[in-house]
Amino acid sequence: MSTPDAARLQRPPAEVRHAEELAALRAEDRDPRPPGWQLSLRAARRFVIGDERAGITRKFVGNTALVERALVTLATDRGLLLVGEPGTAKSLLSELIAAAVSGTSTLTVQGGAATTEDQIKYSWNYALLVSEGPSPRSLVPAPMLRGMAEGRIVRFEEITRCPLEVQDCLLSLLSERVLAVPELEGEGGMVFARAGFNVIATANTRDRGVNEMSAALKRRFTFETVFPIPDFDTELALVEAESSALLRRSGVTVAPDRDVLEVLVTTFRELRRGAGGPSGQAVAGDRISAVMSTAEAVSVAHAVGVRGWYLRGEAGDAADLVTCLAGTAAKDSPEDLARLRRFLEQEGSRRRGAQWKALHRARHLLAE
Template sequence: MTAEEEAVPAVLRPPVEERYADELAALRRADAESDAARPPGWALSARAVRAFVIGDERWGVRRKFYGDDPLVDRAIVALLGRQGLMLVGEPGTAKSMLSELLAAAISGTSALTVQGTAGTTEDHVRYSWNYALLIADGPSHRALVPSPIFRAMQTGRIARFEEVTRCAPEVQDSLVSILSEKVLMVPELGEESTVSARPGFNVIGTANLRDRGVNEMSAALKRRFAFETVRPIADPVFERELVRLEVAAALGSAPGGGDLFETDVLELLVTVFQELRSGVTAEGSPLRRPETVMSTAEAVNTAIAASLEARYLGGGRPGAAEIARAMAGVAHKDDDEDAQRLKAYVDTVVRERARGSRTWRTFFVAAEELWG
């Protein structure tokens, strides 16, 4: 095997608990040294969970969630209580990332996950059967196929329910009794029909506020969750740092070492996304916001696409032209009128900045050709 082949990761995206195993181990040692109290069933203390998410230099733990630190505190407190935690917000605001980080820190695994879709059934939330064993032996624990939430109850861990509002209302409501009573009934097993949750069990749900094909949650289900809104990153410094780290994690460093992005190119990328997302320029002038979601997640995807073009088709390091070309696919996803909105942005804001900046001028030339 060549050195180049050895450098290729075994999987594209290892789970959080594997990627940051050293950090989790350091935090467990910190808990042991300080005699920090751990909530029943938790792998780490609440303070260590917080440090894992927002970083702690004392233990070599880097920040992973950028934005609202008090939101992280409220999320941890919610999971200490009897209610579940529901993270809501626009697509691409790192709701799933936050739920994965919390589950990994609290339970040691983020794998107990139900992915909500239009095809999700109640069996995915509760349990199903191995029908060959069911026919051969009748209802038994051996024939039972537990859902991730079932397994989380049995082991006292955090279950994640992604995109709750993509499921039909009757599927969503199968969570109501689980969250209120912390009990799941399996009538087919007779006297052994009750599964009671062990300490540490809870559910983190995520739901998009602005998306197609969503189903409203019932009032009964809403009462079982503490709701927290995850908002887009407002601080451009935080957003630039997050994009830089995510690109480095996905692709490594630039050929020859160092960051893939020059500072001015990264600043341009984040500025464009922040302005189109908010509908206001850095100078305070109003813009027509595109219908497509200009989230931080899309900014990361754009940065990765630009980096790949530069690495394999260009000079190695992405510039403003690669950013413009990578953004073309993001900008025209949802609405035909977005092309006009983006053309207006290029013709006014970008054109003016191009007069005094080589980076913005390069971006303007490429964007005018692609977005016009």
């Protein structure tokens, strides 16, 4: 994909966004590579966590040891399952690793209640199937078949949202490393995985138990938990960087107000843990039940900037923040909206800073 074409995409895949870095890493990579990998394990780690001296940007803000363990798992015959709260960058991490290991991150299955085995393994071109019968020409490969045939990483997003019988179609693929196509005769009826094939699945902890994985499938995965960012400054920097990039793609030419972002990140962190203020005292109403993740904070910051720029020609202020927060905190729970209102009433009045005062003055917008 050319640069002009990529510039028109809302969100190009990782291998397109970071094509220059991947090419540079491949060119200078002299370390041993696992069979089928496009980068060595060390180079893949540098791609994900960054290398300032080599001009490689940090793309995943998280535990370096987690990234190393994930890469080691994928170099074995076990799949990788990333679990954690929504918005902790599980999907981003799986995308980055797939781009580093296979050169593509687009072999993806999106799990859900309507996901079928055909969407995971293969289906048929029914016009050709009727006219020619089962043949390689009428076979339509799904991500798992392509990943096995090409020796690439397959990403399975939100695996626990799929029905149990759909999940279990992975059992033979992960253990025997072969996909049977019984409709085809001869060699075409068995697709054997090439070196480099493996699976990265994700599951958020709020969905686990909806369709609990079977013990047999769990044994075929190594579980790694992705935790929220613990450090305030790191989370603020990430929200600022990501929201700035989104705003540029939305045509907004002014940078987000850092003071507004500080208020936003502080609000999310304190509602997320159910405590207010540096001393950790409980906020009335306790922990909010809505997802107050870093990814959600980036979305709110993006909305604040778009609202401020396209309505008034400025960066967005605390009043915009209150308006955008309402849709985040009250998606399905009136109690959460009440908790947010109490937070703005109590914390906004006692905090120092112009934006905190403006946030307190704008609290009435939650009711509008």
